[in-house]
Amino acid sequence: MAPLNEDQLENIRNERKIQIMRAAIKVFATHGFKLTKISLIAKEAGISHGLVYHYFKSKEEVLYDSLEWAMELNETRKFLTELSEMAISPVEKLHKFTKFALSSSLSTSSDIFRIIQHLEHTEGVPDHLLEFTKNVGMMYVEFFIPIFIEGQKAGEIIQEDPEVLVGIFLTIISGVxxxxxxxxxxxxxxxxxxxxxMLTTR
Incomplete structure (x- = not known):
């Protein structure tokens, strides 16, 4: 059997790293930051404990890289782009997003939400991880504020501070x-x- 060339070896390394990150997202979502151990991630990935350290220096690095990877693949980004282009009312957009979010409950989207919820309520989380979760949250806030303002102008959404309304809307969905x-x-x-x-005038 011929030895593998550099491209083939690189593909194997990438596949193994993705295998670890996919497992890490599940484990962090289930156990939270504090209770997750490298051994749990290795077990979920079906690899040895030491092999994880071949790709990542620490638990914090596994989580950060895994969240970045998951957000890039996250179907929510694509859905938000499609939603922004739909010729429907603001309230219909809120309904469609809520249905999408709750229908994605078994997907990576749900795991990302759960991890972010854990991190926001856990002491001692490294600053760069908290900054990442803050940026993810702002992505949603910045997307929905114009929709809420448009809904208020159309008389569909109640007249309160749009940022407060968006916060309530997203917090409840995240909690569920x-x-x-x-x-x-x-x-x-x-x-x-x-x-x-709770948010609309009808």
């Missing part, structure tokens, strides 16, 4: 995704409509 969104799966459209009545 971080907990157990299973209850929302039945009659989802009706339940979302009830939820949005």
């Amino acid at each position: 995704m971080a907990d157990d969104p299973g209850w929302w799966q039945e009659n989802m459209d009706h339940k979302i409509a009830i939820y949005l009545r």
Whole structure:
């Protein structure tokens, strides 16, 4: 059997790193930052404990790189772009996003939300990780504020500080995704409509 060339070796290294990061996202989402150990990530990835350290220097580096990787692949970014281009009312956009978020409960999106929730409520998290979560949160806030303002101008959304309304909207969705969104799966459209009545004029 011919030895592997450099490109083949690089592909193997990349695949192994992705294998570790995919496992890390699941483990951090389940156990939180403090309780996650490299050994748990290695077990989830089906590799040896020492091999993780071949790719990452620390637990913090595993988490940061894994979150960056997951956000790049995250289907939410694509959905937000599509949503911004839809010719529908602001309230319909909120409904579509909420349904998308809660329907993605078994995907990486849910795990990212859960990790961010853990980090925001955990002491001793390194500053660069907190900065990352803050930037992710701002991405959503900056996307939704114009939609809320448009809805207020159209008389669809209540007249309160748009940033406060966006905060309430996202905090509730994040809380549901971080907990157990299973209850929302039945009659989802009706339940979302009830939820949005907190923010809308109808």
